[in-house]
Amino acid sequence: MSDRTENLLLILPGLLLLALAFFLPIFQMLALSVAGPDGPTLAHFARFLGDPYYLGILWRTVRLSLIITAICAIIGFPLAYIMARVGPRLRLWLIVIVILPLMTSVVVRTFGWMVLLSRSGLVPELLRDLGLVRRNFSLMQTETAIIIGMVQVLLPFMALSILGVITRIDPRLEEAARTMGCSFLQTLRTVILPLALPGIVAGSLLAFTLSASSFVTPSLLGGSRIEVLAASIYSSVTQTLDWPFAAAQAVILFVGVILVLIPYMKVTGRSHG
């Protein structure tokens, strides 16, 4: 058996799985999204794109995903840097702490936030005691709640992506920068940050795509009044039973994610060959 056929055999199960579990449903979804009573139609897309309500949902989804991604990057970069530079024992513990939330179900974590953020929960109660907010202040069912919950869910993806890159940066580069007269922050900005950029970009992509398509956390923390695209798809499927419209919304989300991925592939393709 030649190398080629061996490789082919090895890759076959993966390809089969991909074809059955990914491409087949995607094609079905594409077909469904243009299905109409009398042949193919773009009416479902027109309905979405012509309605300020649905455009608002799309904009909210994109806007929240960008904010969540940015916050994850701002918290994740220093965290990853510290994790990369401390001793191995401490690093292990830090990694465990970062990964630990991934071991519980997202629903459980979200319920934790619901308890903390509700009107009589710990956080609003504290803010009220400090006299910072009015009597009935609640963080539940706000976009802020969604952002807080999603950042916690997605931070591990960001921190671990950046960590992988930073650990490969030679510490002597930093030492060189310091001896050349850079302050610590200057070193961070001019040496570490540019070198860690591929990790930040990879982590941002993960965080963005995951948060754009997330459904459980936004619907539990945001409530039915703050709808994101994934929740809108869900209600079209289960409540109004309008599957073609749900498929059209899914295609719009899918295309949006692809549009984000393409520039990334271009950028990383250039720098890593």
Add this chain to the structure above:
Amino acid sequence: MKSAFKTTILGVSAIALTAGAALAQDKTLTINSFGGAYEEAHKKCIITPFEQETGAKVQIVTAYSADAFAQLRAQKDAPQFDVIHFSGGQEIVGAAEGLLAPIDAAKLSNAGDLYDFAKANLAKGEGPAYSIAAIGLVYNSEKSPKAPTSWKDLLDPAIGEHLVLTDISNGYGMLGFLMLNQVQGGDLANIQPGLDTVKKLIDAGAVVVSKSPEIQQEFAQNDAWVAPYASDYAYTLRKAGLPAKFVQGSEGTPASYITASLVANRPNTDLALKFIDMSISPAAQTCFADALRYTPTNSKAELSPEVAADVAYGEDSVKGLIRFDPKVIEANRAAWVEAWKKTIAQ
């Protein structure tokens, strides 16, 4: 789990049928029930007493209304259910499609005691309503400064952010909304007054939830005072230790009828009628009201004062019951849900 259960039951009934025991066959009745606490009460109040009295065996298939109706339609040529229970008005469509058999009121010994609305279309095939989920105002009797008495009270600015509304993708939420719409001058052809009112309530701070457990959460943790919802849920809240009470709005009480219909083209008609007769008996209805706080439809059902306080009870109370046409609701559901979502979006 549930489907495994269902399969087991279907399997068991298949064995029972193919065993060729002719006696067992005409002594066996297949019905649907709604699972959970409902099915437990169903067994205790109707099924077990029925089996004891007639010596027949009752096979229960757990299926909600829409599901049961889909099965009934699929089995058009060889129906498997003898008696079928609906809560969403499916019996109207079923009767019109000829899936359900007309019932001769003379064959039901308890039919005479039923309120008129509960037996209105027996001759058409729409089975009698044997209990009713009434939608009124569930309120916190300790924190609410005054007990609400009418649907208009929901507009009281004092309630403001202590009001909980339920999404109309939920069946009870839909009925409560349609009632609010009616009180504000709308009807089934025009839900705009209702939407405008909801918008006003939300701007005043009302909370919108989509599932019933969230109502409990709002009452327990978020200082909710009032929620338009079903009578049985006030009881659920009280069992959870919350000071919840139920009151009917003075303008009327939208209701969800739970009906027992006779399936057409089945051999055991007499036994099935006996089962239906038992469902509408005072004893069964009293038992149902005790267990779950549903409103009885038999005028002879005697409730203890404690139970009566939780439901719509007595001639005058049930007069206020309103049934929004299930066919119209079904036809407009998708459009209404979309309009509702646009109204509540922030």
